Amino acid sequence: MYLYNSLTHKKELFVPRDEKLVRMYTCGPTVYHYAHIGNLRTYIMEDVLEKSLRYLGYPVKRVMNITDVGHLSSDADTGEDKMLKGARREHKTVMEIAKYYTDAFFSDCDKLNIKRPDVVEPATNCIDEYIHMVSTLLEKGNAYIAGGNVYFDTATLPQYYVFNDHDEEDLAVGVREGVEEDTNKRNKNDFVLWFTKSKFEDQALKWDSPWGVGYPGWHIECSCISMKHLGEYLDIHAGGIDNAFPHHTNEIAQSESYLGHKWCNYWFHVHHLNTDSGKMSKSKGEFLTVSLLEEKGFDPMAYRYFCLQSHYRRNLVFSWENLQNAAAGYDKLIARIAALGKDGEVDEAAFAEQKKRFENALNGDLNTSVAVTSLYDVLKAKCNDATKRALLADFDRVLSLNLMEAADKLAAKQAQEAAQSADPEIDALVAQRTAAKKAKNFAEADRIRDELKARGIEIIDTPQGSKWKRI
Ligand code: AMP
Ligand code: ZN
Numbered sequence: 001m002y003l004y005n006s007l008t009h010k011k012e013l014f015v016p017r018d019e020k021l022v023r024m025y026t027c028g029p030t031v032y033h034y035a036h037i038g039n040l041r042t043y044i045m046e047d048v049l050e051k052s053l054r055y056l057g058y059p060v061k062r063v064m065n066i067t068d069v070g071h072l073s074s075d076a077d078t079g080e081d082k083m084l085k086g087a088r089r090e091h092k093t094v095m096e097i098a099k100y101y102t103d104a105f106f107s108d109c110d111k112l113n114i115k116r117p118d119v120v121e122p123a124t125n126c127i128d129e130y131i132h133m134v135s136t137l138l139e140k141g142n143a144y145i146a147g148g149n150v151y152f153d154t155a156t157l158p159q160y161y162v163f164n165d166h167d168e169e170d171l172a173v174g175v176r177e178g179v180e181e182d183t184n185k186r187n188k189n190d191f192v193l194w195f196t197k198s199k200f201e202d203q204a205l206k207w208d209s210p211w212g213v214g215y216p217g218w219h220i221e222c223s224c225i226s227m228k229h230l231g232e233y234l235d236i237h238a239g240g241i242d243n244a245f246p247h248h249t250n251e252i253a254q255s256e257s258y259l260g261h262k263w264c265n266y267w268f269h270v271h272h273l274n275t276d277s278g279k280m281s282k283s284k285g286e287f288l289t290v291s292l293l294e295e296k297g298f299d300p301m302a303y304r305y306f307c308l309q310s311h312y313r314r315n316l317v318f319s320w321e322n323l324q325n326a327a328a329g330y331d332k333l334i335a336r337i338a339a340l341g342k343d344g345e346v347d348e349a350a351f352a353e354q355k356k357r358f359e360n361a362l363n364g365d366l367n368t369s370v371a372v373t374s375l376y377d378v379l380k381a382k383c384n385d386a387t388k389r390a391l392l393a394d395f396d397r398v399l400s401l402n403l404m405e406a407a408d409k410l411a412a413k414q415a416q417e418a419a420q421s422a423d424p425e426i427d428a429l430v431a432q433r434t435a436a437k438k439a440k441n442f443a444e445a446d447r448i449r450d451e452l453k454a455r456g457i458e459i460i461d462t463p464q465g466s467k468w469k470r471i
Pocket of ligand 2: 027028
């Protein structure tokens with residue numbers, strides 16, 4: 001598999017350190033609010049990456065954190081803890097907020113067929129690990145104490161900016177909101193490993209540490225949680241592009257200083273979902289959620305299909321019109337699958353040929369739009385329907401678009417409708433009942449209803465007229 005590696009700025013053949021296990025880490029959500037559909041784009045593409053690796057024969061162990069402490073409103077260590085902000089907004093405790101939005105996140109993931117990572121670890125679970133790493137960094141001379149906080153000293157690194165081919169706009173995102181200069185820092189890029197001095201006295205979660213009562217910085221959690229479950233070497237680290245700087249840059253700085261060797265070989269960054277008016281952000285107040293899509297009548301699968309149609313390394317523009325087009329495309333696809341027959345034997349040669357094309361799409365830096373096109377190639381192929389169904393079910397192990405379930409449901413619905421319209425005698429009785437009702441002959445209308453009921457037919461009165469179904 002070829003993947004674009006943000007560290008080397010090119011597509012590279014993916015070679016895990018250990019063939020028997022790909023070690024993959026993904027930055028999880030900050031659970032102070034619902035995930036917006038931009039966040040979920042990143043999780044969908046990471047899900048496709050994990051499933052592609054498994055499909056291509058690599059066993060994977062994937063770990064994700066839940067940020068429930070330490071992420072300040074500016075990624076540059078200033079502002080208020082986002083969790084505290086959420087708690088204040090909703091008059092709840094920080095732990096209540098964390099539980100509520102963690103559950104909401106996984107419920108959104110379920111709706112979008114995003115598999116739960118093998119390990120999910122809340123940041124507040126690993127305080128001992130942070131204290132150990134920070135102590136080691138202090139001993140090694142990579143960290144210093146100033147004004148009560150512990151800082152990482154970026155001057156001790158041979159190279160700090162490792163992802164420097166990102167555009168300025170993305171690099172600036174993390175440090176834009178309300179930046180205030182911290183005079184304790186020796187170098188402008190130094191970052192907090194452990195806070196004891198916060199401007200906010202009411203910081204809800206605090207722990208004892210060798211440097212006083214305080215709480216961890218945001219970046220340290222990902223390094224420690226990754227090492228706790230995946231060891232000293234990581235194959236793939238994934239996240240949204242805004243996390244490349246400062247978050248991932250700082251993760252590399254502290255991890256490699258702590259370990260004394262290279263930590264992670266491949267960095268996978270998903271580009272942003274934007275709206276016409278720019279970047280999507282939770283802090284802007286109103287934002288787009290999966291529930292909102294559902295309220296507007298969209299199947300979450302239509303959003304997953306929309307995301308898969310574009311490459312993860314391109315910005316994607318969301319509009320209701322674009323989503324509507326994707327939903328129409330998805331519905332047509334399901335209708336075509338529903339029309340396939342089920343009889344026959346799978347043609348193994350045809351199966352292998354089509355599968356190869358699908359694998360090539362995944363192998364070429366996760367080209368999901370080509371992978372989606374290969375669904376249509378299968379539908380057009382010269383093989384029999386049984387082979388087509390087998391192929392589509394197989395590809396859906398990666399794409400997770402509910403293809404077969406949705407198509408079978410549609411086919412059953414269509415069959416039921418067809419069965420209904422195929423009974424002229426029942427139709428005639430329903431019409432007689434309608435006429436009786438119109439003539440205010442309710443006794444006759446009820447008699448017909450009872451007669452139909454005795455024959456296992458239920459009448460449903462709708463504004464468009466009376467329909468019936470078998471019970
Ligand atoms: P957060 O909950 O803010 O920590 O972000 C969760 C994930 O969503 C991170 O991997 C971010 O990089 C990613 N992310 C944030 N905004 C967007 C966006 N507009 N489009 C795609 N991914 C995003
Ligand atoms: Zn992270």
